[in-house]
Amino acid sequence: MKIAFIINDHATEKPNFTTPALGFSAYKREHEVYFIGVGELAYASDGHLSARCKTISGKNFKTQETYFKAVQKEEFTRITSKELDVLFLRNDPSDEINEREWAQNAAFIFGEIATRDNVIVLNHPSSLAGAVNKMYFQHFPEILRPKTIISRDHAEIKEFFAAQKNKMILKPLQGSGGTNVFMMDKKNEHNLTQTIDAICRDGFVIAQEYLPEAKNGDTRLFLMNGEPLKTPDGKYAIMQRVNASGDIRSNIHAGGRPQKVKMNDTILALAEIVRPKLVQDGMFLVGIDIVGDKLMEINVFSPGGLNVMGQMYDADFATEVIKSIEKKVHYNNVYEDYLFNSRLATL
Template identity: 80%
Template sequence: MKIGFIINDHATEKWNYTTPALGYAAYKRGHDVFFIGVGELSYASKGHLSVRCKTIKDRVFKGEETYFKAVQKEEFVNLSSKDLDVLFLRNNPADEINERDWAYNAAFIFGEIAMSNGVLVLNHPSSLAGAVNKMYFQHFPEILRPKTIITRDHNEIKEFFKEQKQKMILKPLQGSGGTNVFMMDKKNEHNLSQTIDAICRDGFVIAQEYLTEATGGDTRLFLMNGEPLQVNGQYALMQRVNASGDIRSNIHAGGKPEKVKMTDQIMELADIVRPKLVQDGMFLVGIDIVGSKLMEINVFSPGGLNVMGQMYDADFATPVIEAIERKVYYKSMYGDYLYNSRLATL
């Protein structure tokens, strides 16, 4: 199998991220693995996707760190979609906001080209295009979600603040990783207009119910093919505990990962989100849970799989690659009869 992973940029990708872990798992299984930065994508004159990428072959490595650092030292090579079986879109568009706006939607645009060339593209690029901001989350059943409004109207937000007894979360519609997330209450109410203005400069504002359970952080669970990812009875699941005085629990924002047990409530939430994820061709996603509510669904580049693997002494990356191998097999049997969106979650 020849599998390409799209990342944001080689300069910013680190060996201990989830994507290199997936790449190393594929490499150990004898597959040809290619890492492609968003800026290395192009459209060839004959209608094929063309990329510059980094790869390595015929070497044995002690682990993910030595593997990926060796990959990064390699020179770029050219590759066409004709040479790929799978393209896994693992870049985070939110990381490009105000930095490289041209890269914001590039991966799923070029992913569509690869798909038309017969490449299996994960997650399904058309669905990713519709999920590029947090509005995607609002299409899931209301029972899953905290009370939310999305607007640029100051008065609407202030009225919502009153309804929520002067305690709510404000964040931008576009973005992830805990960037520009604010908890507003009576103590900082005098900054409310200023905070709304700051978020409005980048677009729409999400005003959201504050969940008291959020003081303990959130729970990240990986879903694969719409089902909780597990290995030998261990779930790809962790509690992300907020850093002291911070409402954000993202690990890159200082959150601390801890073990957590699977509960009936978490399983129920996962079961409710499953139908839409399967329908949309969302192969590998991360859902973030606070109490009985879902706070976010990360369909682009959910992280923490390697952290969970170390925490539970479990290899969560290999089952992901095994699942992709099955999809490639199905595609070889059925050809174009199976749509990419359906094949993605089989």
């Protein structure tokens, strides 16, 4: 199959990230793999998606790092949606905030164009467009979520703070990777107005119940086709992300430390509650972040850590993802135009 991955930019994509891991797994399975930066997308006069891309073929690589470094050194070539089987949207819109605002929605818009050529687009582009901020999380059942308000009103946020016994989490509605996440309590209450103002500069503020279990970090679990991702021998794509000393954020890019963690009934029950909406929305590969018996976040754009988990458990999770995509391509070829992209995405 011919599979293209959309990333934010070739200059910022690190060889040890999850997307290069997925690309390397596809490459090892003798597929044609392409990487496209958001800024390299285009709409051709014949009505098809067109893109400048980087690809490599005919060489053997021992690791994903050597593979992707070689890809990055290649000259740009061009590919169109008429040639592709799969377009995997793995760019993170939140990385473009205040930098390249035009790039936040570009992948969804061009992804929709690709579906006209019967290209399988993952995750489903129109659903991603509706999930471009953390409000998407609020559409899941309330029993999953910590108590939350979303507002720009200082008085409302301060009332919530008092109702939470002067302890809560503040973060922006848009963003990821632990950026601008603050824990407010009696010790820093004098900074509450200033903190709300700082977050309000970029939009709405999420004020969220503080969960005591958060001091131990959170648990990242990958879901594929709505189900916990695991290898045939039963190893789950799951890890505990332990906060760096003195930091409430457990994101790996924010200094969090990954650790092994065992699957349990509480996590499986949470995943099962999340599953129906993810399947309905065509969310093929997502990462859910769990604290205690609550979900803190659902990352539907470019969840990371799959390669870290693979090394931690000596498991090839990336290949399981590619195998699932291969089945989707087979279904798409057999049924031709009879299956909607949103359904194919989670078959």
